[in-house]
Amino acid sequence: MHIKEFSLAMQAHGLSEFQEFVALLESLESVHEESRSRIFHFLEKIIQGLDRAIQSVDAYVERLGVALEIKTHVFGHLPQSVSARADIEELRSKIGDYPYLTVTSSDEEGRAEPLGVVHASELYKPILGTVTVRDFCNREETKIPAYFEVISVIDHHKSVFSSLSPP
Numbered sequence: 001m002h003i004k005e006f007s008l009a010m011q012a013h014g015l016s017e018f019q020e021f022v023a024l025l026e027s028l029e030s031v032h033e034e035s036r037s038r039i040f041h042f043l044e045k046i047i048q049g050l051d052r053a054i055q056s057v058d059a060y061v062e063r064l065g066v067a068l069e070i071k072t073h074v075f076g077h078l079p080q081s082v083s084a085r086a087d088i089e090e091l092r093s094k095i096g097d098y099p100y101l102t103v104t105s106s107d108e109e110g111r112a113e114p115l116g117v118v119h120a121s122e123l124y125k126p127i128l129g130t131v132t133v134r135d136f137c138n139r140e141e142t143k144i145p146a147y148f149e150v151i152s153v154i155d156h157h158k159s160v161f162s163s164l165s166p167p
Contacts, residue, residue: 017053024049
């Protein structure tokens with residue numbers, strides 16, 4: 001693909017900076033001056049134009065929606081996602097061979113809106129989070145999963161609690 005074709009494709013996505021860069025390149029042919037300073041000044045304008053064009057494309061592809069479209073349509077990776085309300089067992093069952101799952105929430109129109117990711121390596125750590133308990137601090141009664149570490153306890157009742165680290 002030539003630079004002109006690329007600039008037209010980028011303009012179709014609302015990015016005009018490559019068109020401006022192509023115009024600068026085309027105007028280079030009209031520079032017939034012997035003055036080195038003018039030639040170097042013009043080359044500097046071309047380099048700055050290319051820099052702006054590259055930055056505009058970078059900012060465009062860094063948008064989450066565009067990145068997901070590239071991932072799906074260019075690389076053929078179907079996105080795997082879970083609701084923000086998914087529990088650990090759902091995450092572990094859905095992750096399969098994927099390196100991560102996208103966590104989503106629904107917007108007003110019911111479309112999935114990405115919130116972040118959960119990496120596979122994080123799902124199988126022995127401790128996934130921390131919790132503070134107050135009133136009734138035994139794990140059985142409060143149904144605190146083993147993958148949460150209790151970091152503080154405030155209780156005036158009789159309690160049964162054991163931990164490898166001091167709460």
